[in-house]
Amino acid sequence: MGRDKILQRIRSALGESHASEHDRALLDARMDQRPSGPKVALGAERMSQFLTKVIANNFTVERLASQQLLVSAVRALMPDDETPDISVAKAIQSLGWPADWKINYGPGRHVERLCVTQALAGIAETGSVVVASAPDNPTTLNFLPDMHVIVLRAEDVVDHPEDVWARMALENWPRAVNVISGPSRTADVGGIIVRPAHGPKRVHLIVIDA
Structure with missing residues (x-):
């Protein structure tokens, strides 16, 4: 009711009568199909542009033909003489992780060197990766390890970026959305860029082609 009163006072101050049915239809259509602002034209094929930008953002990257190769790819990121002690998002728990590894499938524990999470999307324009929080993809896994594998x-x-927001609008919005553009950096001291400033020292992106 308060909202209606405020809008009525605005209409009265503007000297306008109630909107016609035609006006209301135009407003409803605008809310359902919001106009899009200008977008940067991509200079290359989408994946090529994305990978170029990702590397410029200081990600390390590898591509796999199948997600069945993911476990071996993660093992290759760790020292051979160590039994892996990692955290893995429940969203990718069913990929056949070895029984002799120490694996946490919950929120970050502040001790793991490596965490593996599932991305919602990649953005070709900026070379960023979007990670949405969920019970099976905890946000803490994005920030606590030395190496974040996405x-x-x-x-x-x-x-x-607008393509990601449009996709989210069709689903239930997550509690948190992290747009990750490589390891953190700062130039606060003397204008000198330091990497990493906080969080993971390395962000490794694994793109699954199939």
């Missing part, structure tokens, strides 16, 4: 399906790479 798994991204090639089909989830989009052209622009």
Whole structure:
């Protein structure tokens, strides 16, 4: 009721009568199909542009033909003489992780050197990776390890940030959305860029092509 009163006072101050049915229809259509602002034209094929930008953002990257190769790819990132002690998002728990590894499938524990999470999307325009929080993809896994391994399906790479928001609008919005553009950096002291400033020292992106 308070909202209606405020809007009525605005209409009265403007000397306008109630909107016509035609005006209301135009407003409803605008809310349902919001106009899009200008977008940067991509200078290359989407995946090529994305990978170029990702590397410029100081990610390390590898591509796999199948997610069945993910476990061996993660093992190759760790010292051979150590029994892996990692955290893995429940979203990718069913990929056949070895029984002799120490694996946490819950929120970050502040001690793991490596965490593996599932990305929602990649953005070709900026070379960023979008990770949405969920019970099976805890946000803490994005910030606590020395190395953050992000798994991204090639089909989830989009052209622009707006494409990600449009996709989210069709689903239930997550509690948190992290747009990751490589390891953190700062130039606060003397204008000198330091990497990493906080969080993971390395962000490794694994793109699953199939």
